[in-house]
Amino acid sequence: MKYPLRLVxxxxxxxxxxxxxxxxxxxxxxxxxxxxxxxxxxxxxxxHTNYAxxxxxxxxxxxxxxxxxxxxxxxxxxxxxxxxxxxxxLGYFTxxxxxxxxxxxxxxxxxxxxxxxxxxxxxxTRTLNGSLSKVFGQVNYARKKSKNLHLFNHDxxxxxxxxxxxxYMQLNNFRIDGVATPGENNVFFEPITFTRxxxxxPVQLQLISGQIFGFRNNKYxxxxxxxxxxxxxxxxxxxTTLDE
Numbered sequence: 001m002k003y004p005l006r007l008v009x010x011x012x013x014x015x016x017x018x019x020x021x022x023x024x025x026x027x028x029x030x031x032x033x034x035x036x037x038x039x040x041x042x043x044x045x046x047x048h049t050n051y052a053x054x055x056x057x058x059x060x061x062x063x064x065x066x067x068x069x070x071x072x073x074x075x076x077x078x079x080x081x082x083x084x085x086x087x088x089x090l091g092y093f094t095x096x097x098x099x100x101x102x103x104x105x106x107x108x109x110x111x112x113x114x115x116x117x118x119x120x121x122x123x124x125t126r127t128l129n130g131s132l133s134k135v136f137g138q139v140n141y142a143r144k145k146s147k148n149l150h151l152f153n154h155d156x157x158x159x160x161x162x163x164x165x166x167x168y169m170q171l172n173n174f175r176i177d178g179v180a181t182p183g184e185n186n187v188f189f190e191p192i193t194f195t196r197x198x199x200x201x202p203v204q205l206q207l208i209s210g211q212i213f214g215f216r217n218n219k220y221x222x223x224x225x226x227x228x229x230x231x232x233x234x235x236x237x238x239x240t241t242l243d244e
Contacts, residue, residue, distance in 0.1 A: 021224035022113045022171060023132060024050055024083050026070030027208045028163045028227070030194050031056035032101045032142045033064050033093045037237050040066075042206065044231025049074050052229060056091075064091045066105060078118055085111030085132060101161075103140035110134065113171070128220065130174035130183065136167040142194075157198045163210075165190040171221045184221040189213045192227050204233040 031040035035058055042054040049072065056066035068087040074080070089107025096102055114129040142161025167190065171183040192210030199205055207230055214223030 020079070020081075020115070021222045022083075022115060022128065022130065022220045023169060023222075024048070024070070024072045024081075024085075024225050025188070025190060025212050025227055026050075026052050026068050026085055026087065027054075027229045028138055028140075028165045028190055028192055028210075029054045029056060029066050029068055029087075029089075029105070030103075030140045030142065030161060030163045030192075030208075031064065031066060032103065032140060032159070032161065033058045034095050034101060036061045039234075039236040041234045041236075042231050044206065044208065044229040046228045046230065048072065048225070050229075052231070058093070062092055062094055064093055064103075064105075065089070066091060066107070068109070070111075077122075080114075080116040080118075082114040083111065083132075085109060085134075087134070087136075089136075089138070098143070100141070100143045103138075105138045105140070106136070107138075108133070108135045126177060128174075128176050131172045133170045133172060134167050136165055138163060138165040159196040159198075159204075160194065162191065162193050165192075169221060174220075184218045185216070186218055186221050186223070187215040188223055189215070190227065196233060202235050204235065206231050206233045 027044060033040060033056060038058040040056040045051045052068060052070045054068045056064055058064050066089045070085045072081060072083040087107055087109030089105040091103055091105035093103040110133045113132055116124055117126040119125050140163045142159055167188045169188060170185045174181045174183040190212045192208055194206060194208045196204045196206045208227060210227040212223040212226060
């Protein structure tokens with residue numbers, strides 16, 4: 001148990017740093033469904049006041065739909081950032097031996113981005129805005145650990161796993177101070193790990209931590225923000241879950 005927790009801690013530290021970008025990645029979804037009719041919901045946030053709402057539903061015993069809405073609105077002394085982004089995807093999931101689950105999703109999304117820059121006298125020096133679009137593919141893998149987290153004389157079942165996402169992003173309709181400017185595109189690789197602890201019934205506490213890597217050296221659309229989310233997961237209709 002020490003190695004996974006240590007890895008999560010180290011990855012979490014990467015979420016505390018980052019430079020400015022017109023894209024802030026929503027956390028990759030990892031519903032880890034196991035059968036038809038199962039529902040996954042997640043509400044999470046991080047130290048950047050980035051909020052994410054996610055949901056997934058098992059249409060059949062192997063086919064699922066999932067969606068994410070992410071919102072970042074923060075004001076600092078030198079800039080204000082407003083980013084809203086939504087995603088939808090279709091996925092295949094299957095249950096493997098030894099309480100493991102494998103998922104594959106493909107999807108896309110879009111949203112808006114704005115950054116208002118200010119000088120030391122709090123006067124606006126530049127305004128950047130545009131629209132974002134994305135297509136992505138993602139693979140999720142998870143397994144319930146054989147040992148539980150023991151706290152306060154109670155055992156809390158642990159589920160841990162990883163998600164690997166590859167995304168193609170575009171910055172469209174880009175304007176600087178109202179003047180049309182050529183947009184940018186980038187390819188992002190987003191590996192994350194997640195750990196879930198069952199609190200009570202269908203409610204779980206989830207920690208997502210990871211990094212984003214960009215394949216192009218852009219000025220505005222770049223891999224400048226890591227992924228770190230703490231949230232609450234609700235998993236309903238758990239007739240056939242990792243815990244069995």
